[in-house]
Amino acid sequence: MSVGSRIRHFRQKNNLKQRELGLMIGLSDVSAEVRINQYESGARTPRPDVLRKLADVFHISPRALIDSDVYSGIGFMHTMFAIEDTYDLEVMRMGTDVVVRFKDASVASMGPTSTTPAVETCLLEWATKYMSWQNGEITREEYDSWRYNFPEEYLKEVEETYTEDQMPSPYMEKYISLKKELDQSK
Numbered sequence: 001m002s003v004g005s006r007i008r009h010f011r012q013k014n015n016l017k018q019r020e021l022g023l024m025i026g027l028s029d030v031s032a033e034v035r036i037n038q039y040e041s042g043a044r045t046p047r048p049d050v051l052r053k054l055a056d057v058f059h060i061s062p063r064a065l066i067d068s069d070v071y072s073g074i075g076f077m078h079t080m081f082a083i084e085d086t087y088d089l090e091v092m093r094m095g096t097d098v099v100v101r102f103k104d105a106s107v108a109s110m111g112p113t114s115t116t117p118a119v120e121t122c123l124l125e126w127a128t129k130y131m132s133w134q135n136g137e138i139t140r141e142e143y144d145s146w147r148y149n150f151p152e153e154y155l156k157e158v159e160e161t162y163t164e165d166q167m168p169s170p171y172m173e174k175y176i177s178l179k180k181e182l183d184q185s186k
Contacts, residue, residue, distance in 0.1 A: 003051075004040040006065045009085055010058040011036070025053040087119060121174045125154055151178050 011021050018040070022032025038044040046054065048062075055062040061078075068082070069075035080100075083089065088103045102120070126147075133143035146153045158167075158175055167175065 002042055003045060003066055004042045006082065007036070007046075007054060008040040010054075010060065010065070011040075014058060016057075021054075021057065024057045025050060122151075122154075122178070126150075151182055155179060155182070 011018070016024070017033075018036035019033035022036045023029065027035050035044070039046050039050075051062045051065055055065060058064075063074060063078050064081065066078075068078040070079050084091070084100075089100050090103050091098065091100050093099070129138070129143060129146050132138045133140060138146075155175070155178065164172070
């Protein structure tokens with residue numbers, strides 16, 4: 001999740017207009033709304049001192065606003081928090097395990113926007129491939145190749161398994177959605 005989308009998330013969570021937020025962090029009346037809009041759209045990146053002011057207004061750590069370093073424990077947690085906000089997840093303990101799941105199955109199948117592929121399908125495919133590796137059906141190298149070439153490897157497997165007229169309807173919709181997102185990202 002980008003810095004701009006995190007700013008928008010917390011601004012909306014706090015029921016603030018862009019102009020109000022801009023004024024609260026010390027921007028002039030003339031530039032307040034425009035500057036916050038620029039931050040949220042990604043046209044401008046807030047300086048560290050501005051991030052601190054925004055975090056103070058929202059009563060959060062500045063880390064909650066920035067793209068996190070998933071290779072650190074704190075960065076990983078803030079990435080998970082952003083995913084929780086985006087996909088409405090819940091976290092719980094089941095015995096000694098930690099489980100993360102969608103609160104509402106319709107959120108899982110839709111994602112945060114109508115252009116997002118079916119997240120649930122992607123996660124199920126990932127779990128299937130992971131279990132294939134764990135069960136010795138594929139090598140670690142094959143598993144890694146699938147992960148690091150997602151969704152291309154996944155789409156290739158689907159195309160090799162089904163012709164368009166053989167593909168089940170719900171599967172076809174999710175395939176088309178994922179393919180569309182991939183094409184838009186190129």
